[in-house]
Amino acid sequence: MSKRKGLSLEEKRDKMVELLQEAAEFFTLKELEKIAPKRKGIVFQSVKEVLQSLVDDGMVSSDKCGVQTVFWCLPSEAVQKKRARVAVLEEEVKSNEAASERLESQLAAMKAARTGRDLEGDNGRDAFLKQLASDEQAVAALTAQVAEQAASDPERLRELATATTTAREAxxxxxxxxxxxxxxxxxxxxMDSADFARQFGVPADMEYLEETAAPHDAQADAPG
Structure with missing residues (x-):
């Protein structure tokens, strides 16, 4: 034969309340430890624990009577306690819902602010790097033009040299x-330099542009 399954704590609590309401009397702990196993199948060892949990939850009343503590749970009183308990729980639910709404509102505001900062940072960074790349390309192009024009047009050479200097400085x-x-x-x-370069898309070979020696003026070097 299979072994009989024991009662869960909730089942013991329900049966203890039934016992007290059916009797509608006052009981000491010792009396309940004697009758609860027989009437409701609550084992002797758990009677005290079950009673205490019910008292803590306000479902069973207890009071000192001389040196003894008595327990009771009258049907009408139980209904009132359950209603009071429901009212308390409903208030807790309302409070938790209000707190949840406040937290969700704060979270949404924080996400919106962070998104705004991220977008602003991304746009600024992209414009920054585009301008840098554009200036570097201008320097390269002007330097090439200087080399091409150096031998034939000294005036153009001077103009390009000035423009190259301006672009290099920028x-x-x-x-x-x-x-x-x-x-x-x-x-x-x-954040270290490698992570910075990776996160912000900065070229790994980016460095300051050094001033190169200007080609000699062909006419100035020509023999007199």
Missing amino acids: ANRWTDNVDTLRRYVSDKFG
Whole structure:
């Protein structure tokens, strides 16, 4: 034969309440430990635990009577306690729902603010890098033109040399700005240079453009 399954704690609680309501009397712990196993199948060892849990939840009343503690649960009183308990739980539910709504609203606001900052940062970064690339390309193109025109047009050479210097200085300013931003991110967030370059799309070979020696004026070098 299969062994009889024991009662769960909730089943014991329900049966203890039934016992007290059916009797509509006052009982000591010892009395309940004697009758609960016989009437409701609640084992002797768990009677005290079950009673205490019911008292803690306000479903069973208890009071000192001399040196003894008595327990009771009258039907009408049980109904009132259940109604009071339901009212308390309903208030807790309302409070939790209100708190949940506040938290969801705060979370939505934080996400919106973060998205805005991310978009602003992305747009600014993209424009920054595009301008840098454009200046570097201009320097390269002007340098090539200087080399081509050096031997034949000294005036053009001087114009291109001036434009090259201006473009190189602009490119180096952008490079300096990137380096300043890298140091700021490193100090504030502990990000190393490699991670910075990877996260912000900075070219690994980006460096300051050095001034190159200008080609000699062909006419000036020609023998007199």
